[in-house]
Every structure is written in C-alpha cells, then in structure tokens.
Amino acid sequence: MRLLTLCAALAVLAGPAAAEQDLLLGADMASPRMTKAEMTRADIEALIAKAKVDGAPVDLSDKALSGLDLSGLDLRGANLRTARLNRALLRGTDLSGANLEQSWFLKADLSGAKLVGARLFGITARDANLGGADLSRAIPIGDFRGANLSGATLTGLKAGADIRNQSMGLMRTVFVSVNLSGASLRGADLGRARLDYADLRGADLTDAVLMGADLSGANLTGATVAGADFKNADVSGARLVDLKGQDRARDWAARVNADRAITRGDR
Numbered sequence: 001m002r003l004l005t006l007c008a009a010l011a012v013l014a015g016p017a018a019a020e021q022d023l024l025l026g027a028d029m030a031s032p033r034m035t036k037a038e039m040t041r042a043d044i045e046a047l048i049a050k051a052k053v054d055g056a057p058v059d060l061s062d063k064a065l066s067g068l069d070l071s072g073l074d075l076r077g078a079n080l081r082t083a084r085l086n087r088a089l090l091r092g093t094d095l096s097g098a099n100l101e102q103s104w105f106l107k108a109d110l111s112g113a114k115l116v117g118a119r120l121f122g123i124t125a126r127d128a129n130l131g132g133a134d135l136s137r138a139i140p141i142g143d144f145r146g147a148n149l150s151g152a153t154l155t156g157l158k159a160g161a162d163i164r165n166q167s168m169g170l171m172r173t174v175f176v177s178v179n180l181s182g183a184s185l186r187g188a189d190l191g192r193a194r195l196d197y198a199d200l201r202g203a204d205l206t207d208a209v210l211m212g213a214d215l216s217g218a219n220l221t222g223a224t225v226a227g228a229d230f231k232n233a234d235v236s237g238a239r240l241v242d243l244k245g246q247d248r249a250r251d252w253a254a255r256v257n258a259d260r261a262i263t264r265g266d267r
Helices: 002-013 016-026 040-053 163-168
Strands: none
Touching: none
C-alpha cells in the first residue's frame, strides 16, 4: 500500500513520461484493491448518518470503493485520501472541501459533482467525466489526462505549479487532451500547467494565470482571454482563433512559439 501511495505522488512530481511509467509500475490495475469495493453504498450512508450525529467528517481514507454508485451523497469534508474510486458513479455527489489527495478516479463519473475547495493533490483522474462539475477554488495538482471537464466551473482554481518544490520535481496539473470546452476558468491559476492538446473552445479564461503553461496544440477557438496572463505560455500549434478580449490579455507578446500558433480559421 505504501508503494502505491508513493507512486501516485511521484506521478505528479515527476515529468510526463515518468508519471506514466510510475503509474504502470506502482499499481496493479487489475487487483481487487483497484477494481472492487470493500463497502456498499448502504455502509457509506450509515457512516454519513453517524458522522452527522458525531459532528465529525466521514472517514473513507484508503478504502477500495471502485465501481460503487455513490451518486447524490453528501460527502462534504470527507476524508477520502488514497481511496480508490475507479469507475465509480458520483453524479451530483457533494465532495466540497473533501480531502481527495492521492486518490484514484480512473474513468469515474463525477458529472455535476461539487468539489468546491476540494484538495486534489496527487489525484489520478484519467478519462474521468467531470462535465458540469464545480471545482471552484479546488487544488487539482494531479493527472487528468483525457478527462471531460466540459461546462465545468473552475473559477479560482489553484492549479499552478509550486516552483518552491523544484528539488522534489515540478508539481503541476496535467490537463493533457482534457475537454474544457465551455468551462469557466475565471481567475484560475494554471501557471506552468500542462494543457497541451486541451479543448478550450468557448472557455472563459478571464483573468486566468497561464504563465509558463503548455498550451501547445490546444484549441482556444472562441475563448475569452481578457486579463489572462500568457507570459511564457507555449502556444506552438495552438488554435487562437476568434478570441474574445485578446486586446486586453496580459503579456500577449511574451508568448513562446507565437509564430507557430494557428490564428486563422482556414488553417
């Protein structure tokens, strides 16, 4: 178990190639701990009821909960650290303020879920469905490759890399190939985040921090970028077509590989 937790953390701390390698080597994805559930929905509902009486948060840390239908449950402030919820159904579940550090949500359905202010450091949520979810003020320093966040609310998101921990390896959010079309990212901190090949069509990036972010190959067609900080953002191959508020974007001239960006719709 310690090896699994360590590798989940390393998947974020290391570079992209190392992250994939650590995930494969550190976790047996076919093991019952990653694919089965050791509790039922009724068990968790009983814990929620008891927690309300005791005035304490629900503790589901390190639990195997993969495949469970936990849709609509009130898990605000719950401790789900290192829990495994792969392919779980959490539609409309309230996880606001929950501790989801180093947890696993591979191909989980969190559509419409509330994760306001949730702690998502080291989370692995590849191919998860977070469409319409509310991640306002959340801290998602983790791996969301291939996830769907279309229409999600990420206002005030704290996803910027912590450059103070360079000695440990760069910690940053991985939104590679993520669907963020129509998402609200107003004021979100995405400094040094990986957004390569992300779908940001029609997204609201007003006042977002994209300093040093990797936007190579991303599609920002129709996105609102007024007040967004693009200093040292890599836009190689990015589609920067029909942008709204481009004249008010910050450090627009300081983008990296700006000459390689696609700025016309006919290309």
